[in-house]
Amino acid sequence: MKSKKLTQILFVVYFVVLSWIILFKMELDISLLCKMNLRSVNLIPFAGSLLVNGRVDVSEIILNIVAFIPFGVYISMLDRRQNILIKALPIAGVSLLYEIIQYVFRIGASDITDLLGNTLGGILGILFFALSYKVLENKIYKVFNTIALTGTILVVCFLGLLSFTNAY
Numbered sequence: 001m002k003s004k005k006l007t008q009i010l011f012v013v014y015f016v017v018l019s020w021i022i023l024f025k026m027e028l029d030i031s032l033l034c035k036m037n038l039r040s041v042n043l044i045p046f047a048g049s050l051l052v053n054g055r056v057d058v059s060e061i062i063l064n065i066v067a068f069i070p071f072g073v074y075i076s077m078l079d080r081r082q083n084i085l086i087k088a089l090p091i092a093g094v095s096l097l098y099e100i101i102q103y104v105f106r107i108g109a110s111d112i113t114d115l116l117g118n119t120l121g122g123i124l125g126i127l128f129f130a131l132s133y134k135v136l137e138n139k140i141y142k143v144f145n146t147i148a149l150t151g152t153i154l155v156v157c158f159l160g161l162l163s164f165t166n167a168y
Contacts, residue, residue: 003141004078010148011074017155018067022098023107026163039103042111064117065124068095070148072125077144080133084126091122 020026046061068091075087095118102108133140 003145006145006149007074007077007141010145010152011078013152013156014070014074014148017152017159018071019098020159021067023101025108026159038108039106040109041103042109042113044112045116046113061113061117064114065121068118068121069125069128070151071118072122072127073129073144073148074125075122076126076129076133077141080129084123084130087126088119088123092119095119095122 071091071094072087075090079087092115095115098118099110099115103110129140129144132144136143
């Protein structure tokens with residue numbers, strides 16, 4: 001039970017950090033976000049992400065996938081028994097919600113590629129947990145919580161330092 005509580009807390013911290021990165025662009029001054037006035041929609045998969053200055057660039061897609069892998073791991077840790085589709089639905093739903101919020105509040109470009117990359121990342125996280133569970137069995141919760149706690153502390157410290165240095 002103690003392990004599940006830690007997982008829940010780490011998931012909430014992850015979700016807050018993910019939202020801050022995606023929606024608030026790691027900005028501490030929300031008034032700057034309001035000045036962005038960026039509203040666009042791309043419904044053609046991989047159209048905007050692949051060509052940057054006439055070159056193929058998949059870094060944004062890879063970052064989206066990597067950012068959502070923990071989402072799939074956390075969903076799986078919190079309810080291991082659900083099938084992959086049931087676990088993937090909230091991941092896709094949150095990603096869609098992020099895209100809608102960016103459009104409505106004019107704080108970013110809404111892109112189907114982001115939705116696909118985010119969902120793929122979550123599914124990879126689900127699969128990674130399932131494969132790891134076969135190897136580690138019940139020890140997986142302790143191992144993953146230890147890794148997640150360490151990673152969370154490092155990410156929060158890094159983002160705090162980054163925000164502090166950007167503010168001054």
